[in-house]
Amino acid sequence: MSREILVKAKIPGAETGIEVKKTICLICGAQCGIDAYVKDGSLVKVEGTAENPVSRGTLCSKGASSRQWINNPERVHTPLLRTGPRGSGRFMPISWDEAFERIASGLTKIKEESGPESVVFFTGYPKWYRPFLKRLAHSFGSPNYFTESGTCFLATVMANHLTYGTTLWPDLKETKCILNWCRNAPYSQAPGYATYLNAASRGVKLIDVGPLSTTLSAQADIHLRLRPGTSGALALGLAHVIIEENLYDREFVENWTLGFEEYRSYVQGFPPKTTEEITGVPAETIVKAARLYASSESASIVQSPSVTVHHTNGIQNHRAITALIGLTGNFDRKGGNRVIPESYYHTPTGLKSREAEFEQSRPWEEMAPRVGQDRYPLWCSMMDEAQATALPFQIQSGKPYPIRAMLGFAVNYRMWPGSDFMKEGLEKLDFFVDTDLFMTDTAKLADIVLPSCSSFERRQLTMYSPRYAVWTEPVIPPVGESRSDVDIILDLARRLIPHDSLLLQGQEACLDWIFEPSGIKMDDIKKHPAGCFLENLPPIPYEKYRTSGFPTPSGKMEFTSLVLKNAGIDPLPVYREPAQSPLSTPDLAKEYPLILTTGARLPMFMHSRMYRVPWARNLRRDPMVDINPRDARARGIPPEGWVMLATPRESIRVKANITEFVPPGVVNMYHGFPSADANTLIDPDYRDPISGYPGFKSLLCQVIKIQDNGGNK
Amino acid sequence: MSQYAFSFDVSRCSGCMACVVACQDQNDFVADETVAFRHVTKYEEGECPSARISYFSLACQQCGDAPCIIVCPAGAISRRQEDGTVLVDRDLCVGCHSCELACPFGAPKFPEDGKMAKCDLCVTRRENGMKPACVRVCPAQALDVGPIEELSKKKAEKASIAILKSLIFVSPKEL
């Protein structure tokens, strides 16, 4: 075969000079293994790493677009100093030294004037450098370390901790029944999707819950297509059937739970017919699903990281869902939902680590109260960070103390409900540093922008469940002068916290220190470029509660949470309607009759990350609202016609995607589009009072046809 | 000769379009961003509550009696002896689009240089022991490639096992 043909087909080997180097995709949290095809230092193609146990050689459309993500014209090449007004995008390049000097002196000055707590540390995606940033914040003296998880995953952790004192992971390998609750895996973490399909072909039963008609719901034995925001009622309705028909686990309930009688009497209020009225799921389907879930030999609930908690009753809805696990005795049982100790940003590996100790270099008591601690004391007492959704309010009010500076990594103001309100907050700061791969709309507001590099250009540890680890080295040189986030944090640490001797020892030394209790050394992981299973570690037993109880105040699973009770909150997983819904606000619903749900994934996007990547963007060019054919017909909206999507707060101009993907009465809008930001539609204060989480996924709206559809590209 | 072809499992495809992007990455379709040899189509049938949404990922079918070969006035399209792949010799192509008109699947594409390009089942990759880029990337494992007899055998076995499973499930008690 001629060399020319081999080069064209990008066949690796000496003849073509194409080398296959191992790295990972971190566009989303699935962390798929990547075989980077590199020729003369540049990336010519990507492919999935076959050895990776999670992605098994596959990728999604985002990961497959890696080349355009990395070699993107919007990459930031050097540190930049703002020269024009905020948002103008006018910057001048400066050296790294100058940038670090300016940042160090700027933050130190504000710390001296207003206290370290007036400097906040924020990180968006990804997660790998978070332990380093949190330590930097606390060593600096600020309690105000925030992550995007403060509007995403952590509320599910909180809900599970309230009931069980721990988080719970589905035992998909062993289960006989999967209850998939509002998670569209084929779109959110595509490579994990095959797990479901393969389970189904092994004869595992699949119950899917969710308003959207997905590939998973099409495959499911039962689809419970509920109205957005009513998960809690549906879960209580399932519990009603399970208890009435004596399908619950008496041994577990009698010996290991608190408050069953109160719970039992509360679920009396959710017989199938009533549950149907609330959720829209037919009563007989509820009964069928309850029977299948509870009488399967084992059953696992797959939880979404955020969908169920993005409602104004989110925490209690999520508690109602996971209460089913204990009720049916599937807690930490083979094939049920397992307790697996987490390490390295919530990876359930069961490894012993000192991560929390590493991050919390200064105890909370020695720092000022965190942002959000006044409004969401419970959240702050259970979660090891400040509450991000409270941040714009404190920037505006200056109460209880002023917020003056932010050292940010991948900040995106469009993450916040009422995103324009957060944008105003950032504009008000005395000093704002943002670190990003791209010149984003948020970076344009910064005083200094630092260029970080992609996972292809840096060294990092990545961990997977079950116990798989990869150490990756750069496979291509960094774009411009961009650097790894951890290197940036360490260089700032040298200037800001020279007393922190552990952090200053560097990335590997810190990771070795964190994993010392399991005896894992970075040098050993590095020996396997595609990664390795961490062998010779004790297996994680099932039913650990039988010897150690539950880490809750009562030592049991708590249908009635003592923590909630002490905080003056209803201890049962009570159901409340979304703060805006056809039932709770019928007057508002006359003008805004459609339920708006936002934030569900599309396969080619990951929040706002892929809009600038042509291969991904070409798969969906315009902002689109999904609307059912019935609702579109009633409004005379033609396919792909331009419409106004309006709430009492704001309206955005988008195209109509007429589809049965959404049921009648519900519209779904993808978030973060630069030209049509769904989060401007939502009031900054539309929240779950327990967690402070935004009710992104159930509010009211109207869709109005725009008469002039011509020439509106 | 053994005829090679793609197989596609409609029950697995989620419409994620990774196959489209992998094809663009493999074939360097960066200039004209819309070109790919694979196309994913969504199809909706029925109304809520009984609506079904499915996706189809289609590329050149490597037809046994390929109309594009027949209509090409320049004789630029031919069938590869070893595996039946339909190939275009781009040096001979005159850019007349006849193949595009004749092809029922929309497989012939015309990138910037105006000459026809089409899916060749990643023939060079296969020769070197690799799967086509789209097959390799598919997270749902909906795509495969191989000699038609083998693909049909796989499908027949899969269907039979599914039927047997449902029979076993009901037989002891209910039959």
Ligand code: SF4
């Ligand atoms: S699922 Fe897609 S975006 Fe996420 S890590 Fe894998 S390839 Fe990357």
Ligand code: SF4
């Ligand atoms: S990659 Fe696979 S699942 Fe995704 S659209 Fe293509 S064939 Fe379907």
